[in-house]
Amino acid sequence: MDILFNKTMDLLSGMLDYRSKRHKIIVSNIANIDTEDFKPSDISFKTEFGKTSSIQMTTTDPGHIGWMGSKNGPVSFEVKTSEEKVKIDTEMANLAENHLMYNMTVDMLARKFRGINTVLKETK
Amino acid sequence: MDLTTSLKICGSGLAAQRAKLDIVTSNLANVNTTRTPEGGPYRKKTIALAAETVADNFDSTIKEAVRSVKIDEVKEDANSIKMVYDPSHPDADAKGYVAMPNINIMAEMADMITASRAYEACVTAFDSTKNMTLKTLEMGR
Numbered sequence: 001m002d003i004l005f006n007k008t009m010d011l012l013s014g015m016l017d018y019r020s021k022r023h024k025i026i027v028s029n030i031a032n033i034d035t036e037d038f039k040p041s042d043i044s045f046k047t048e049f050g051k052t053s054s055i056q057m058t059t060t061d062p063g064h065i066g067w068m069g070s071k072n073g074p075v076s077f078e079v080k081t082s083e084e085k086v087k088i089d090t091e092m093a094n095l096a097e098n099h100l101m102y103n104m105t106v107d108m109l110a111r112k113f114r115g116i117n118t119v120l121k122e123t124k
Numbered sequence: 125m126d127l128t129t130s131l132k133i134c135g136s137g138l139a140a141q142r143a144k145l146d147i148v149t150s151n152l153a154n155v156n157t158t159r160t161p162e163g164g165p166y167r168k169k170t171i172a173l174a175a176e177t178v179a180d181n182f183d184s185t186i187k188e189a190v191r192s193v194k195i196d197e198v199k200e201d202a203n204s205i206k207m208v209y210d211p212s213h214p215d216a217d218a219k220g221y222v223a224m225p226n227i228n229i230m231a232e233m234a235d236m237i238t239a240s241r242a243y244e245a246c247v248t249a250f251d252s253t254k255n256m257t258l259k260t261l262e263m264g265r
Contacts, residue, residue, distance in 0.1 A: 021186050027137075028178075032137070034144065079188065088242075095248070106256075106263050
């Protein structure tokens with residue numbers, strides 16, 4: 001299965017997960033714009049994406065150096081709560097940015113699927 | 125992935141801002157009201173919103189950060205009465221003063237615009253969520 005659904009899938013689905021989590025947080029910040037004592041939050045990666053998903057570089061010679069930062073483990077997120085009040089312009093900008101990145105990630109996943117589909121169809 | 129939670133939060137924000145707009149409109153409509161069912165002139169009302177945790181069993185990492193909003197209480201400002209000299213008014217007292225609601229129209233208008241902008245922000249967030257969900261469904265095509 002790894003040949004068909006390789007690491008690209010893992011990376012992209014991890015990205016989608018992060019984007020949908022972030023979307024939820026931004027929406028909650030916007031909904032609570034008028035709530036007294038509400039502190040907005042944001043989410044970021046605790047570890048680098050590429051490092052957590054075990055991408056391996058092929059070593060065909062003992063002298064080759066492999067992927068230096070390969071560590072196994074799930075991507076972990078960090079939620080930070082700000083001490084300031086909700087800034088609507090920042091939140092709207094974050095919303096738009098996150099939205100575009102989400103759509104881009106979905107597009108890339110769809111392309112991947114379409115690629116596999118083409119391979120399956122055209123080799124008949 | 126559970127974007128319906130986002131939709132619910134957007135909905136709570138829309139409801140809260142609409143309630144706020146209702147209160148502002150009621151204050152504006154009753155700037156000169158001297159008679160109410162409770163007796164006495166109309167008293168200015170203010171709304172207090174509170175953040176509420178969302179029941180979402182899937183996301184433990186962002187549980188604390190994601191909050192929906194609810195209407196906590198509508199307060200009545202007891203001191204919002206001013207005495208206006210108008211002897212011809214049917215509710216004037218022996219000295220010719222009428223108890224009128226002390227509502228600042230400018231402040232109410234400003235509140236109204238704030239609420240309407242916040243409502244718009246919630247609508248944009250809702251639209252964005254809807255668009256993302258549709259985009260996800262498109263992936264399978």
